[in-house]
Amino acid sequence: MKGQRTLLIFGALPPARSGTADYLEEQMQDFASRWNVVVVVGDEAKVRSRSDCMVLNYSSFKKRRGEFQDAARLIHLANNPFHAHAYLEAKNPGAVLLLHEFSMHHLLTETTLAYGDNQGYLNELVACGPEGELVSGLRAQGLWSGIEQFLFPAIESRLRIASGVIGHSKWILDRVDSVAPDTPTVHIPHHFSSSNNLDRHSCRKLLGMKDGELAVVSLGFVTPAKCIEQVVSALAAIRSEVPPFKFWIFGEMRHPTSVRQAIKKHDMTDVVIEKGYTPLSTFEAAIEASDLVVNLRYPTVGETSGTMTRAMGSGKPVVVFRYGSFAEPPPSAVIGVPLDTFSSLGLSDACKKAMVSSTFREAVGLKAKHWASAVTPSESVHRQSRFLSRCLLPSRGAG
Structure with a gap:
């Protein structure tokens, strides 16, 4: 103009x-x-x-x-x-x-090493700091666990x-x-961008969710950092102690093997529903239809969770590990779980508390909406x- x-x-x-x-x-x-x-x-x-x-x-x-x-x-x-x-x-x-x-660092890997550009990878890391040459050299020798991509941000x-x-x-x-x-x-x-007058009942019908069945959902691209296997384990442990539910996974899984192994291991094949990638309209319908959103991250590099913001802004209770940027919302606005990737006990307890009490879910959701919809x-x-x-x-x- x-x-x-x-x-x-x-x-x-x-x-x-x-x-x-x-x-x-x-x-x-x-x-x-x-x-x-x-x-x-x-x-x-x-x-x-x-x-x-x-x-x-x-x-x-x-x-x-x-x-x-x-x-x-x-x-x-x-x-x-x-x-x-x-x-x-x-x-x-x-x-x-x-x-x-x-x-x-993951993006750097995809744009250099994935194309055989070892020198480009080295040059970028060296420009970032004195440890860059060492990191590149160790990786070239096969001394690499993957956690380095979180420790050296490039x-x-x-x-x-x-x-x-x-x-x-x-x-x-x-x-x-x-x-x-x-x-x-x-x-x-x-x-936070509000959805256009979505009706919860219509959204649940659209997605095939049954009346009287809680919808626990995971939203967004599925990576190991989303800890989906741990969520499956935690939900399996409380299955007999909470109302009937399904665990819906809305998001593309490029490497689904470990998730599906966890589902089979914990006998959750009748509970977990994979929906894969969905367009934004269906994604928003999934949020509206949900009762509880699980949004874990480990490791984290401070990534922005647009899905968490959408869910919280829509008044949904969200379960998070309370560390990194996910420790910033007020304690009353999320269902916080201390970081523990070795045991699912704390995660099970948090999910159980939310799943047995609609009053608790609504209270957290109201606080979440107030916090997330501020901008x-x-x-x-x-x-x-x-x-x-x-x-x-x-x-x-x-x-």
Whole structure:
């Protein structure tokens, strides 16, 4: 729009199967009212024309970079392939980074070692810190457990050259401050976008949930960090002590073997229902239909749980491990479980308390809704825009 400054947003948009794409989509209308927006997506994405912004893939943007020398840049960083181009762009100084999580090491692996680029992997880690060469060398020798990708985030070099960093959690910003103390930061919690007048009974009917049967749900892409096997074990232990229930898993499972082994081991094949990837409309229906949401993370890199925000904002009780960024909601707004990955006893007790008492679930849900719905998409964009205007210089660097 004439008279507005151009804002380049590097990230993902639907139909990318990522909560970060939904996050940006829900803010686009408000961004377009404040900025002349150009969204830059990855080369794997099909570019679709829009009325509220220009959309370019990254290759096209690089050819036209000279046209945007005076544009502000907002780069969404998330540890998934839809943000590989954003991770690359963040090597150019002067942008504001929005961190959906703190570690990009999994993404670095997928964009270097997965293509045989050992030198590129080494160079990135060395740029991040003095231990980078050691980490790369040990991995090359096969001395690797996987936990290293959580301990060495592969993001430090980008934080030090950014004009500013936006974090959804204080946990993330504490870590930013420890490695880039001179980089301005701001805490803007994940927004809550309310669903359109969903009816619980209709949603349950749509999903095939039976009357008189509790719906315990897990939401979002299934990774080992979601601890689904532990949830299955915990629910199996209390099965005879709680009302009838089903455990619904709404989310894509790329490596389902360990989860299915746990289901079989604990004789839960008649209780666990895998729904796989679902579109946002079905996802929101699942939240509305649920009685209890289980949202565990271990290990964590401060990842933003958009699913947790959606569930809490919808007034649903959510079970979490109380550590990392998941320790930030008020104790009364979540069903907190002390971190314990060796025993399911605490998790069983927490789930049982919620499943036997609708009064308890409703009380937690009310507190959750009050806390999670404090920031709307419009308010988030307002805060982001204010921060961008305060700390951004014209776009610099070349790629």
